[in-house]
Amino acid sequence: MNESQSPTYLIYGAGAIGSVLGGFLHKINRSVTFAGRGSHLLAIKEQGLRITGIWGEHLVPPEEIDILSDPLNREKRYSTILLSVKSKDTETAAREAAELLAEDGIMVSIQNGLGNWETIARLVGEKRTVGARVIFGAEIPVPGLAKVTVNADDVLLGEPFCPVNRALLQTLKDDLRLSGIPARAVSKEEIWSALWGKVLYNCSLNPLGAILEVPYGRLGENEETRMIIRGIIEEIFLVCQALKVPLPYKGADDYYRFLLETQLPPTRDHRASMLQDILAKRKTEIEALNGAISRLARENEIPTPYNDLLTLLIKFKEKRESQGPGPQG
Known part of the structure; x- marks a missing residue:
């Protein structure tokens, strides 16, 4: 990432956690695109995204919601893709999202369980794979609304295999903190x-x-x-x-x-x-x-x-x- 450029974020899997991350990054005027499916994505497209809970009330108006309408359109590339899908969908989602990742970009696993980081690295390369430990809780009570229910610790970001684009990793950590989400970058062993x-x-x-x-x-x-x-x-x-x-x-x-x-x-x-x-x-x-x-x-x-x-x-x-x-x- 050029020092003068701002990151472009793609939330690939705009469920509860993905919606909160994307909504907070939008709050600090970052470029955020949402990808997902179902009634929740339709609701935020038509009515906007509301976030409530322990981190306060926030609204992204519908006219400011950017939806990835065609995943097969590969003209636009994103510097940072936050992969926030269930582990059972990692292979398919990472393969699709890989086509949208900038050459020097990073794909960040915002997921539970074992095996996700290895799958992402196989599809985009170890030099573009970032692991995250996300331990705040969120739910979708109704489509279009994401509620933050609990936060047990900071979001941790790290390089599980080898060094990645450090400027992008540092910017992601800084952006999360600036938006109000506690975050830290840690070593390979710590992540x-x-x-x-x-x-x-x-x-x-x-x-x-x-x-x-x-x-x-x-x-x-x-x-x-x-x-x-x-x-x-x-x-x-x-x-x-x-x-x-x-x-x-x-x-x-x-x-x-x-x-x-x-x-x-x-x-x-x-x-x-x-x-x-x-x-x-x-x-x-x-x-x-x-x-x-x-x-x-x-x-x-x-x-x-x-x-x-x-x-x-x-x-x-x-x-x-x-x-x-x-x-x-």
């Missing part, structure tokens, strides 16, 4: 550690909350569910040891205490995203979370019965909801 830290959190709570259909707080209050959570965590630490993944915790017991005492309280009323996906008849991200742990464990001959079982139960629940209720006895 991988942060990714696995979020995987620990998601694997411990998300599928269990979806299966039992209770908010996260209930999981921490119950002795039986705490035992399951502990088993999940112990298995993930065994996988991390085998893969030599650096984690900012002394061990499974240390993270278990951190989860219950620090991470759970502010998100006690949060509903699992997997449950929201299942109720909406969408596929969940189980394969990029507990399913990924099970696959990596098998490759390293590590037994992971807790993660295996949760993966199977979520898959059953996905199929049951998509097929409708069975015959009544």
